[in-house]
Amino acid sequence: MYAVEVNDLIKSYGSFQAIKGISFKVREGEVYGLIGPNGAGKTTTLRVLSTLLEVTAGSVKIQGIDLREEPEEVRKVISYLPEDAGAYKHLKGREYLMFIAQFFAEGKKAEELVARGLEVADLGERIDDKVETYSKGMARRLLVARALMIKPKLAILDELTSGLDVINAQEIRKTVKRYASQGTTMLLSSHNMLEVELLCDRIALINDGRIVAEGTPSELKERYGAQNIEEVFVKVVQQ
Amino acid sequence: MRSLPKIVRKEVKELLTPATLVPIIVIAILFGSLGGVFGGIEDTIAETPKIALINQDTGMLADVAMYIFNNSAEVVYNGDDVQEALNALDDAGGVSLFIIPSDFTSDIMDNRTGTIEVLWVMKGAGIMDSLPGASASSILLDVDHAISVTLIDHNLTDNASLILSPTQISETTIFKDKEMAGVSPSTIAGVMSQQSFVMPLIVLMVIIYAGSIVISSMGTEKENKTLETLLTMPVSRTSIVFGKLIGAAIVGLLMAIIYMLGMSFYFSSLMGSVSIDLAQYGMTLNILDYVLVGISLFAALVFALALCMILGIFTKNYKAAQTMTMPVTFLAIIPMFVTMFTDFDTLPMVAKVVVFAIPFSHPMIAMRSLMFDDYALVLSGIAYSTILALIVMFAAVTLFRKDILLTGRVSSSDKRSKYPLIALLQSLASKRRK
Numbered sequence: 032m033y034a035v036e037v038n039d040l041i042k043s044y045g046s047f048q049a050i051k052g053i054s055f056k057v058r059e060g061e062v063y064g065l066i067g068p069n070g071a072g073k074t075t076t077l078r079v080l081s082t083l084l085e086v087t088a089g090s091v092k093i094q095g096i097d098l099r100e101e102p103e104e105v106r107k108v109i110s111y112l113p114e115d116a117g118a119y120k121h122l123k124g125r126e127y128l129m130f131i132a133q134f135f136a137e138g139k140k141a142e143e144l145v146a147r148g149l150e151v152a153d154l155g156e157r158i159d160d161k162v163e164t165y166s167k168g169m170a171r172r173l174l175v176a177r178a179l180m181i182k183p184k185l186a187i188l189d190e191l192t193s194g195l196d197v198i199n200a201q202e203i204r205k206t207v208k209r210y211a212s213q214g215t216t217m218l219l220s221s222h223n224m225l226e227v228e229l230l231c232d233r234i235a236l237i238n239d240g241r242i243v244a245e246g247t248p249s250e251l252k253e254r255y256g257a258q259n260i261e262e263v264f265v266k267v268v269q270q
Numbered sequence: 271m272r273s274l275p276k277i278v279r280k281e282v283k284e285l286l287t288p289a290t291l292v293p294i295i296v297i298a299i300l301f302g303s304l305g306g307v308f309g310g311i312e313d314t315i316a317e318t319p320k321i322a323l324i325n326q327d328t329g330m331l332a333d334v335a336m337y338i339f340n341n342s343a344e345v346v347y348n349g350d351d352v353q354e355a356l357n358a359l360d361d362a363g364g365v366s367l368f369i370i371p372s373d374f375t376s377d378i379m380d381n382r383t384g385t386i387e388v389l390w391v392m393k394g395a396g397i398m399d400s401l402p403g404a405s406a407s408s409i410l411l412d413v414d415h416a417i418s419v420t421l422i423d424h425n426l427t428d429n430a431s432l433i434l435s436p437t438q439i440s441e442t443t444i445f446k447d448k449e450m451a452g453v454s455p456s457t458i459a460g461v462m463s464q465q466s467f468v469m470p471l472i473v474l475m476v477i478i479y480a481g482s483i484v485i486s487s488m489g490t491e492k493e494n495k496t497l498e499t500l501l502t503m504p505v506s507r508t509s510i511v512f513g514k515l516i517g518a519a520i521v522g523l524l525m526a527i528i529y530m531l532g533m534s535f536y537f538s539s540l541m542g543s544v545s546i547d548l549a550q551y552g553m554t555l556n557i558l559d560y561v562l563v564g565i566s567l568f569a570a571l572v573f574a575l576a577l578c579m580i581l582g583i584f585t586k587n588y589k590a591a592q593t594m595t596m597p598v599t600f601l602a603i604i605p606m607f608v609t610m611f612t613d614f615d616t617l618p619m620v621a622k623v624v625v626f627a628i629p630f631s632h633p634m635i636a637m638r639s640l641m642f643d644d645y646a647l648v649l650s651g652i653a654y655s656t657i658l659a660l661i662v663m664f665a666a667v668t669l670f671r672k673d674i675l676l677t678g679r680v681s682s683s684d685k686r687s688k689y690p691l692i693a694l695l696q697s698l699a700s701k702r703r704k
Contacts, residue, residue, distance in 0.1 A: 078498075083502060113499070116495050116499055119496055135504065177499075
């Protein structure tokens with residue numbers, strides 16, 4: 032069974048088609064990256080897969096669950112981290128993790144999820160400060176912790192390390208790799224080609240709402256005679 | 271300074287949006303309407319009052335009184351039957367029947383104050399409703415004065431006190447089929463104004479507070495980018511909608527209770543001089559009545575919150591949320607002014623329909639209606655508000671499942687995107703046809 036199966040997915044806003052019939056499959060435990068220029072349809076795809084936007088046409092299955100038929104069942108197995116996500120500012124970091132954990136477990140099990148979140152966030156004593164006092168990097172680490180602490184079947188991560196410095200970004204990538212090795216499937220989008228190359232088992236290049244290339248980083252580099260994924264990206268987009 | 275005009279233009283463009291303009295225009299219209307109301311008060315006072323007369327006295331002082339009545343008012347009945355007089359008043363829109371009893375002249379001649387009986391027909395308990403009575407009662411002062419002059423001219427008495435005040439009135443007010451002896455319409459209106467002012471204000475405050483909480487909550491979720499996370503959690507859209515509504519209702523009601531306590535202290539200090547007890551005329555509320563008022567308020571509150579939730583869906587941020595409460599506030603202000611100044615029963619039919627159609631009207635008029643056992647109006651109001659609240663709640667939950675919640679629009683490239691609600695309804699209708 033695939034963790035994600037997308038077939039001929041179309042997403043329209045009125046007469047404008049943001050996604051023009053894309054298809055791809057993500058294996059369980061795989062880290063799958065979507066890359067493409069601004070407005071290509073990456074975030075729209077992730078938002079559709081997260082049940083935030085309605086499917087106009089085509090089919091989407093997450094862990095074998097039909098997204099159009101059972102969106103509430105899909106929400107039980109996914110965790111979505113939007114690019115510019117925020118946390119409730121009036122809560123402390125620890126309280127925020129507990130608030131989220133209570134949707135997935137109760138009592139001691141919820142506390143276990145929070146303990147895992149604390150480890151991922153790694154905010155030290157600042158975890159007991161209000162979120163509104165956090166820097167952008169601290170808030171992002173808290174949000175990544177929130178997304179991964181529940182060990183979802185599928186983590187959907189939009190611009191994972193957006194706005195983070197090199198050290199913070201590297202820490203978060205390591206965490207993502209670790210959780211992927213423990214069985215969580217990762218579907219991510221990024222503008223950072225180095226990050227995609229380092230993290231992803233397979234990559235799909237989206238341009239103008241269509242997937243124009245797909246494969247492992249090494250396959251893509253070989254296919255396009257490129258030194259790195261950035262070169263692949265430029266060649267594909269300019270074609 | 272050459273850049274100044276550019277900056278001014280940018281600022282004006284940024285500040286002069288429909289969201290800032292519409293509330294100002296509506297407030298201007300409301301104040302204009304209020305001006306009309308106060309203009310109406312002056313017109314009503316200036317109008318010649320319509321009265322009915324029954325003269326049972328053949329004495330000369332009764333003739334003096336009748337002369338004044340006939341010259342100061344439009345007499346719509348002059349006979350000897352009380353019921354016929356009341357019918358004539360009802361047909362003509364008058365409010366006062368003056369009866370001069372057979373011993374009026376003889377009492378004064380015997381050095382006793384002469385009594386004029388007055389039967390007031392009170393049609394409503396609003397401020398506007400007590401004006402015709404006030405106008406008619408001023409004639410009684412003219413009668414008193416004319417008799418004083420007659421007593422002096424004809425040297426009929428040397429009792430100075432009697433000359434200064436030769437008449438007194440014995441008044442009975444008929445209000446919604448209840449006869450209240452010894453009570454004037456202005457006294458009843460004074461006592462009832464506590465309900466007329468307090469209840470509408472409470473309803474208005476609850477709706478504004480709770481409504482702004484819901485809309486602000488949506489605006490804050492969108493601004494802080496927390497809504498998307500919440501929507502991808504294993505929690506139903508219905509739970510999110512109801513969670514927000516119940517949370518806002520609790521806080522709104524808490525604020526209303528605090529507000530109500532303050533207002534009741536304020537009004538009880540104002541009403542301290544009014545000494546009639548409406549309970550002795552059967553005008554009191556029992557436990558069932560209070561429960562009905564509570565249900566009416568609850569139905570209106572649920573409607574307000576669901577409506578605010580829909581408005582919140584279109585809100586993009588906290589700042590925009592602040593102006594979004596305006597439509598709901600205006601909807602609540604209209605019945606508030608109506609119930610403060612007049613009575614639902616005395617409104618023209620079109621105004622009645624408009625006021626009934628606004629769910630916020632029902633808790634505002636419920637207490638007064640129940641005081642006069644008008645259960646039909648209260649129960650129909652509750653039924654109407656409940657049905658409307660359920661429809662709006664269903665619409666809110668449906669919208670929560672749509673893209674519009676995040677995009678604020680249904681389509682992005684065609685002209686329908688300017689009218690998201692219409693486009694949404696069209697898309698729902700076309701889906702149903704399929």
